[in-house]
Amino acid sequence: MAQYDLLLRHGTLVTAAGVSQADLAIADERIVAIASELAGSASEEIDVSGLHIFPGVIDAHVHFNEPGRTHWEGFATGTRALAAGGTTAFFDMPLNSTPPTLDAASFRLKQQAAQASAYVDFALWGGLVPGNLDRLEELAECGVIGLKAFMSNSGIDDFQAVDDMTLYEGMQRAAQLGLIVAVHAENNQITSALARRAQEQGRTGVRDYLASRPVVAELEAIERAILFAQETGCSLHIVHVSSGRGVRLVAAARARGVDVSCETCPHYLVLTEDDVEALGAVAKCAPPIRSQMEQEALWQHLLSGNIPMVASDHSPAPADMKAGSDFFQVWGGISGCQSLLQLLLTEGHARHHLALPLIASITAEYVARRFHVSPQKGRIAPGCDADLVLVNLQESFSLQASDLLYRHAHSPYVGRKLSGRVLRTLVRGHTVFLNGKIVATPSGHLLKAQGR
Ligand SMILES: NC(=O)NC(NC(N)=O)C(=O)[O-]
Numbered sequence: 001m002a003q004y005d006l007l008l009r010h011g012t013l014v015t016a017a018g019v020s021q022a023d024l025a026i027a028d029e030r031i032v033a034i035a036s037e038l039a040g041s042a043s044e045e046i047d048v049s050g051l052h053i054f055p056g057v058i059d060a061h062v063h064f065n066e067p068g069r070t071h072w073e074g075f076a077t078g079t080r081a082l083a084a085g086g087t088t089a090f091f092d093m094p095l096n097s098t099p100p101t102l103d104a105a106s107f108r109l110k111q112q113a114a115q116a117s118a119y120v121d122f123a124l125w126g127g128l129v130p131g132n133l134d135r136l137e138e139l140a141e142c143g144v145i146g147l148k149a150f151m152s153n154s155g156i157d158d159f160q161a162v163d164d165m166t167l168y169e170g171m172q173r174a175a176q177l178g179l180i181v182a183v184h185a186e187n188n189q190i191t192s193a194l195a196r197r198a199q200e201q202g203r204t205g206v207r208d209y210l211a212s213r214p215v216v217a218e219l220e221a222i223e224r225a226i227l228f229a230q231e232t233g234c235s236l237h238i239v240h241v242s243s244g245r246g247v248r249l250v251a252a253a254r255a256r257g258v259d260v261s262c263e264t265c266p267h268y269l270v271l272t273e274d275d276v277e278a279l280g281a282v283a284k285c286a287p288p289i290r291s292q293m294e295q296e297a298l299w300q301h302l303l304s305g306n307i308p309m310v311a312s313d314h315s316p317a318p319a320d321m322k323a324g325s326d327f328f329q330v331w332g333g334i335s336g337c338q339s340l341l342q343l344l345l346t347e348g349h350a351r352h353h354l355a356l357p358l359i360a361s362i363t364a365e366y367v368a369r370r371f372h373v374s375p376q377k378g379r380i381a382p383g384c385d386a387d388l389v390l391v392n393l394q395e396s397f398s399l400q401a402s403d404l405l406y407r408h409a410h411s412p413y414v415g416r417k418l419s420g421r422v423l424r425t426l427v428r429g430h431t432v433f434l435n436g437k438i439v440a441t442p443s444g445h446l447l448k449a450q451g452r
């Protein structure tokens with residue numbers, strides 16, 4: 001008779017294909033069997049009737065800032081928060097760590113740091129900046145998930161924005177290397193000039209900051225990146241799209257055959273400009289949070305499949321960097337990776353009728369496929385890694401700062417009512433988070449992009 005490590009009985013499995021009732025068996029870190037009544041026994045067998053089992057979330061966009069700025073977050077605290085929120089893998093951005101990930105040596109440093117302290121699996125983005133074109137090949141050999149470029153000022157001196165020539169040539173090389181390029185798409189001249197003008201005139205409040213990064217800056221940069229991708233044959237991903245029209249540009253390009261995708265983030269889906277005014281710097285980011293109308297457009301695109309994935313863009317900082325009366329000066333970046341799935345369940349499923357299978361797709365299945373991580377990731381099927389999250393959709397609670405496992409327990413979602421409690425998170429079959437506590441030691445594996 002079959003002997004498993006863990007048997008989950010009578011769970012409600014959520015996959016991109018649908019929702020079904022079944023038993024699920026895990027052995028040697030993998031899902032080995034799924035059926036309505038599995039025979040056999042296991043070291044641990046639990047009845048999960050009434051609970052939903054989602055594929056572990058894959059968060060394609062976080063800044064954990066290690067090495068070099070571990071006091072802002074770090075892999076240990078960042079991944080504890082991820083596990084608590086049902087995330088089983090993440091892709092770390094190349095900036096805000098020191099050194100930034102711009103060559104093989106810096107990749108190795110970050111890989112070692114993550115292997116020492118990450119509780120969940122990870123991949124690393126490499127950077128594309130002026131001056132590192134001759135390092136892209138070694139980054140590809142290291143197994144970067146892709147190359148990230150900023151089309152506007154990154155806020156970090158050692159990670160310069162790309163000029164057009166660097167982006168164009170970088171995409172040519174990336175295409176040859178089979179790497180996807182991800183861009184922070186905002187027009188640097190527009191955003192910098194408007195910011196400078198506002199600051200010179202002493203207009204440094206929340207609304208002044210929001211007005212300094214208008215939607216047109218995002219649209220122009222997306223258009224330019226798409227044009228370069230089309231010309232070079234490079235795969236392109238637009239990170240954190242904040243506007244409905246931005247999504248439309250991506251969808252239209254994809255429809256005419258350009259290999260381009262995009263993500264949005266929970267904060268664009270659940271916060272508006274008015275919230276930024278009320279909440280202050282915890283809700284500052286770039287591109288900025290927009291109007292209610294823009295938010296509704298994003299929901300429509302998410303529901304229709306035009307936005308194929310959601311990532312957190314968790315970009316934390318100590319509270320003192322979020323203080324000060326000049327809104328242009330305070331750190332831009334939102335702490336939110338722990339709440340990604342719960343915000344989609346609350347504002348998406350409960351409020352906008354976002355179907356559960358679509359949530360499985362936009363948080364896991366599509367992400368693994370788009371970035372060519374192992375076919376064993378992001379799916380609930382026999383043979384796949386047992387990266388799973390058990391959720392009680394009936395439970396709701398109000399998020400407290402004390403629930404947050406970040407190094408700095410602030411977030412714009414504190415005080416918000418969330419539905420869907422994460423009870424247990426498994427990474428390759430190992431329970432990392434259980435009933436409110438981290439119960440494992442760090443054992444995250446490096447994931448690499450596997451040939452396009
Ligand atoms: N240096 C950052 O962490 N930047 C991030 N900050 C945001 N989004 O406000 C980003 O992804 O652009």
Ligand SMILES: [Zn+2]
Pocket residue numbers: 184239240286287
């Ligand atoms: Zn960005």
Ligand SMILES: [Zn+2]
Pocket residue numbers: 061062063093313314315
């Ligand atoms: Zn970011």
